[in-house]
Amino acid sequence: MGEMTNDYLRSPADVRGWPANPAARQALQRYLAALPEGTDDIEQLLDAEGLDFSGADLSGLDLTGADFSGAQLSGVRLAGADLYRAWLIAATLHGADLSRCRLRKAEGRQCDARDAVLRGVDLERAEFEHADFRGAVLAGASFGRARLPDADLRGADLRDCVFGSSAGFTVLRRARLAGCRLTRATGRVRGPIDIGADNPQLVDSTDLRDWFAEQGAPLIEVAPPRS
Secondary structure, eight states: OOOOOOOOBOSGGGOSBOOSSHHHHHHHHHHHHHSOTTSSOOSSOOBOTTOBOTTOBOTTBBOTTOBOTTOBOTTOBOTTOBOTTOBOTTOBOTTOBOTTOBOTTOBOTTOBOTTOBOTTOBOTTOBOTTOBOTTOBOTTOEEETOBOTTOBOTTOBOTTOEEBBTTBOEEOTTOBOTTOBOTTOEEEEEOOEEOOSSSOOEEOHHHHHHHHHHTTOTTEEEOOOOO
16 A cells, blocks of 8 residues: 555545436445545546446546446546546547546547547557547647557647657557647657548658648657558
């Protein structure tokens, strides 16, 4: 058992808004009641697979490792929550607010996060293959070594975000970025990337660097194509 080292909230009294769905409310109550005091340890993860959290405000909560696979989270507030290693596979997050969330190592394959707000999120080593981020706000996000192959980011706000790290690249292989706002974005990416608005148009290497420069992000480094 370790000492408390983070500022994430862990008490039922810290919930700003409970989900209207009884099953979702009960699952959240059981999880928070089981969290031990004075330690970062979590003995029982939140099992929320397929549950409806509509109307909830879970801002700031410690939801480490929570299983939200297939869950309904549209419009839910999760600002500043800890979603480290959380499961968001095929979850629905239309318009959800995940600003400043810790999404490190989160699993979000095929999630639908259209128009979601993820401003300033930490996505280091997260997996969002085939995820839908159309129209999402990811300004100031830190992608680190996240993987988003085949993700749809058309029309997303990626201004001031940071791709990759000194240890590796953000994988955007075949991701769709047409219409994105990329001003002042920096870092390291691995393509090829699809810049076609409607029909596929894959670009890589020098052509991709030139495209990023045209979008106001000339400092983005593109990994050499793999043979």
